[in-house]
Each structure stands twice: as structure tokens, then as C-alpha cells.
Amino acid sequence: MKFEKIKYRDRKTGEIKEEKVPGEDYLKFLYYKPFGKLALESLVKRKFLSSLYGRMMNKKKSCEKIPIFVQENNINMKESVKNIEEFQSFNDFFIRKLRKGARTISENTExxxxxxxxxxxxxxxxxxxxxxxxxxxxxxxxxxxxxxxxxxxxxxxxxxxxxxxxxxxxxxxxxxxxxxxxxxxxxxxxxxxxxxxxxxxxxxxxxxxxxxxxxxxxxxxxxxxxxxxxxxxxxxxxxxxxxxxxxxxxxxxxxxxxxxxxxxxxxxxxxxxxxxxxxxxxxxxxxxxxxxxxxxxxxxxxx
Structure with a gap:
């Protein structure tokens, strides 16, 4: 199966856009190359790797990644309850809460x-x-x-x-x-x-x-x-x-x-x-x- 960029439709404008995927080359290797599949089955799918990375993202030092991540992904920090300087780790930023009114909930129960x-x-x-x-x-x-x-x-x-x-x-x-x-x-x-x-x-x-x-x-x-x-x-x-x-x-x-x-x-x-x-x-x-x-x-x- 051919590797293709992820495309999606912007509901507000109707435009087809191309998603910017962090680590896309890595995903291409894992899911579309024979040696990548070997690494996927022997290592990547296992719990310990994700748990290890999760612990790294809980450390104070991981805060260094936040400004770059925000810039590269055009994240609107005006929606966030906390400012960039207030986060204690990358995970703290990752699970950020949004300000009241940042999202509109449909009031119609149907x-x-x-x-x-x-x-x-x-x-x-x-x-x-x-x-x-x-x-x-x-x-x-x-x-x-x-x-x-x-x-x-x-x-x-x-x-x-x-x-x-x-x-x-x-x-x-x-x-x-x-x-x-x-x-x-x-x-x-x-x-x-x-x-x-x-x-x-x-x-x-x-x-x-x-x-x-x-x-x-x-x-x-x-x-x-x-x-x-x-x-x-x-x-x-x-x-x-x-x-x-x-x-x-x-x-x-x-x-x-x-x-x-x-x-x-x-x-x-x-x-x-x-x-x-x-x-x-x-x-x-x-x-x-x-x-x-x-x-x-x-x-x-x-x-």
C-alpha cells in the first residue's frame, strides 16, 4: 500500500488540508518498511517504551520542548488557562485546560x-x-x-x-x-x-x-x-x-x-x-x- 500524506477537510472553509504529522518519517518507516515492522512488533508496541517516554515528559526539563511545540503546531495559547511559563512539565502542558468559552457546547439536547x-x-x-x-x-x-x-x-x-x-x-x-x-x-x-x-x-x-x-x-x-x-x-x-x-x-x-x-x-x-x-x-x-x-x-x- 502506498504511503500518502494525511488529508482532512476544514469544516468551516470546506478546504482540503494536509495534516502536519510530528514524526511522520518515523511512522512511514514503522508501518510501510519491512525493517520498520520488525522494530514495531519487537519494541514500539510494548508498554515499557511508551511508559518510559511518558515519565520523561513528566520531568521539569521537558518544559524546554513546549515553546517549540507551540510554534511548530500553531497552538493558540490564548485558549489555555495557564501561560507557557506556568507549566511544570511537558505533560502538564499537554493536558492543559481551556478557558471558559474557548469551546461552544450546543445547548440543544437533541x-x-x-x-x-x-x-x-x-x-x-x-x-x-x-x-x-x-x-x-x-x-x-x-x-x-x-x-x-x-x-x-x-x-x-x-x-x-x-x-x-x-x-x-x-x-x-x-x-x-x-x-x-x-x-x-x-x-x-x-x-x-x-x-x-x-x-x-x-x-x-x-x-x-x-x-x-x-x-x-x-x-x-x-x-x-x-x-x-x-x-x-x-x-x-x-x-x-x-x-x-x-x-x-x-x-x-x-x-x-x-x-x-x-x-x-x-x-x-x-x-x-x-x-x-x-x-x-x-x-x-x-x-x-x-x-x-x-x-x-x-x-x-x-x-
């Missing part, structure tokens, strides 16, 4: 919000997702959830992927209001979740470290919310209180250093994802979204 800043793909039927990924790349909900009964509940439902790049805001939030369960952890590897890697192997979602919880909502039924670990992600931290009622836009948790992914699963016939997102997905193009932005509606509202 509208679904993006849980995070990132690039989105959406499949209205999880069984038909190979327009973007390799044909024949089998994805099993049972393997992903390690629970066949739960997998059956979401079979034929809507599958939404929000991919966070390293330069994105790395806290994730609730896409709707409802009652939230505890988070179930599933141990796994630490493959990259970059589009470069996922295009080669969609099963990464079933192989990587991940967590999931169920948000029981009035408007969308039960939504399965899953967070996926990845190469150089030092950890997934849930900050919500389980078995409570949460509001749309409330913080659910955050990822430590590295790009990662939020996945949402909906029962069949419960949500209508916005047309532009679905059409872009069918064309093999991700759409840039921001936390709180409308990405869909309840079936009731869309009729």
Missing part, C-alpha cells in the same frame, strides 16, 4: 456534540466501514469489547472515530447528557493510532490498550464511549465520577502525551450523523471538529 478536538470519521453501519480502510480488514465488535452480549447490542449501529493528533487539546468530554457507568479497562499494546497505521490495520483498535463506559441518554439511547491508548501515550485518566448523571460538555478525562482516539458506538437507528461528515468519510477524508461542536442529531430531531 444535538450530539463532538467529545474532543480532532479529525472525525463516521460510519452509519459499523458492518460497512471498508470504504476508507483496507478491504478485508476484519473488525470484530466482540473482540473490541471482549463482551459478545454487549457487542450484539451495537451490531449494525453507528461507529464514530475522533482521532486526536499530538497538537490537539487532549481532554475529552461527554457528547450528550445522561447517566454514566464505571470505566472498564482492557489491556493491550501501544500501536500508533495515526491514520497511517489504521489504514494498514483497522484491528489496532482491538489490539491496543483501551477503556470504555456506557452513557445512558434519553435522546440517543445507550452510547458506548471508548478511549484508545497509543504509542507514546503515557496513560488515559478518567476524571468523572461513575454512576452519576453528567451534562453534555462535562469533562470525562484526558490523555497524557501522544496522539490518541475517542470512539463512540450507537445502537442502530438512534443517531443521524451530520451529512458532511458522512460524505467526507465515504470519500476517505476526515473532517476537522472541535469539542462541543454539533456532529449529529437524534433520529427524532432529524425526522
Amino acid at each position: 444535538e450530539l456534540s463532538s467529545p474532543a478536538d480532532g479529525k472525525i470519521l463516521a460510519y452509519e453501519n459499523i458492518d460497512k466501514k471498508d470504504q476508507f480502510f483496507l478491504k478485508g480488514s476484519k473488525f470484530s465488535l466482540g473482540e473490541f469489547l471482549r463482551d459478545d452480549k454487549l457487542a450484539h447490542k451495537f451490531q449494525g449501529g453507528t461507529f464514530v472515530i475522533v482521532r486526536l493528533a499530538p497538537s490537539d487539546y487532549h481532554r475529552f468530554h461527554f457528547p450528550a447528557s445522561g447517566s454514566i457507568s464505571d470505566s472498564k479497562k482492557i489491556e493491550g499494546y501501544y500501536y500508533s493510532v495515526s491514520t497511517h497505521a489504521i489504514k494498514k490495520n483497522f484491528m489496532i483498535f482491538c489490539e491496543n490498550k483501551r477503556e470504555y463506559s456506557i452513557l445512558d441518554t434519553k435522546e440517543f439511547g445507550e452510547i458506548l464511549l471508548s478511549e484508545i491508548g497509543a504509542t507514546m501515550v503515557g496513560g488515559i485518566r478518567q476524571t468523572y465520577i461513575p454512576e452519576t448523571h453528567v451534562q453534555k460538555g462535562d469533562e470525562k478525562g484526558y490523555f497524557y502525551f501522544g496522539g490518541s482516539t475517542c470512539i463512540m458506538l450507537f445502537e442502530k437507528g438512534k443517531v443521524k450523523i451530520d451529512k458532511d461528515i458522512v460524505e467526507n468519510t465515504l470519500q476517505g477524508v476526515e473532517t476537522k471538529v472541535y469539542m462541543g461542536e454539533k456532529i449529529g442529531s437524534s433520529v427524532k430531531l432529524s425526522h
Whole structure:
């Protein structure tokens, strides 16, 4: 398979843009070269490497990386609660909180919000997702959830992927209001979740470290919310209180250093994802979204 630059559509302007990927040559080597694959399987996917890098990003010395990272990735620090000088480590910067009003949460309860800043793909039927990924790349909900009964509940439902790049805001939030369960952890590897890697192997979602919880909502039924670990992600931290009622836009948790992914699963016939997102997905193009932005509606509202 040919290596191609990651392209996405800017939702506000409609333009197709090329994503600037930190370490892109490294990803090209790991996922598209024979010797790279050897390194990937023997070293990179293992927990200790990501944990080691995560610890390095917790040290005070790692603050030296912040100004360069901000400049190279055009990060708007006016949105951040803290100034650059106030961060105690690179990870402290990476999990920065945003000022009130930096993101707009849709107030309409029948509208679904993006849980995070990132690039989105959406499949209205999880069984038909190979327009973007390799044909024949089998994805099993049972393997992903390690629970066949739960997998059956979401079979034929809507599958939404929000991919966070390293330069994105790395806290994730609730896409709707409802009652939230505890988070179930599933141990796994630490493959990259970059589009470069996922295009080669969609099963990464079933192989990587991940967590999931169920948000029981009035408007969308039960939504399965899953967070996926990845190469150089030092950890997934849930900050919500389980078995409570949460509001749309409330913080659910955050990822430590590295790009990662939020996945949402909906029962069949419960949500209508916005047309532009679905059409872009069918064309093999991700759409840039921001936390709180409308990405869909309840079936009731869309009729």
C-alpha cells in the first residue's frame, strides 16, 4: 500500500488540508518498511517504551520542548488557562485546560456534540466501514469489547472515530447528557493510532490498550464511549465520577502525551450523523471538529 500524506477537510472553509504529522518519517518507516515492522512488533508496541517516554515528559526539563511545540503546531495559547511559563512539565502542558468559552457546547439536547478536538470519521453501519480502510480488514465488535452480549447490542449501529493528533487539546468530554457507568479497562499494546497505521490495520483498535463506559441518554439511547491508548501515550485518566448523571460538555478525562482516539458506538437507528461528515468519510477524508461542536442529531430531531 502506498504511503500518502494525511488529508482532512476544514469544516468551516470546506478546504482540503494536509495534516502536519510530528514524526511522520518515523511512522512511514514503522508501518510501510519491512525493517520498520520488525522494530514495531519487537519494541514500539510494548508498554515499557511508551511508559518510559511518558515519565520523561513528566520531568521539569521537558518544559524546554513546549515553546517549540507551540510554534511548530500553531497552538493558540490564548485558549489555555495557564501561560507557557506556568507549566511544570511537558505533560502538564499537554493536558492543559481551556478557558471558559474557548469551546461552544450546543445547548440543544437533541444535538450530539463532538467529545474532543480532532479529525472525525463516521460510519452509519459499523458492518460497512471498508470504504476508507483496507478491504478485508476484519473488525470484530466482540473482540473490541471482549463482551459478545454487549457487542450484539451495537451490531449494525453507528461507529464514530475522533482521532486526536499530538497538537490537539487532549481532554475529552461527554457528547450528550445522561447517566454514566464505571470505566472498564482492557489491556493491550501501544500501536500508533495515526491514520497511517489504521489504514494498514483497522484491528489496532482491538489490539491496543483501551477503556470504555456506557452513557445512558434519553435522546440517543445507550452510547458506548471508548478511549484508545497509543504509542507514546503515557496513560488515559478518567476524571468523572461513575454512576452519576453528567451534562453534555462535562469533562470525562484526558490523555497524557501522544496522539490518541475517542470512539463512540450507537445502537442502530438512534443517531443521524451530520451529512458532511458522512460524505467526507465515504470519500476517505476526515473532517476537522472541535469539542462541543454539533456532529449529529437524534433520529427524532432529524425526522
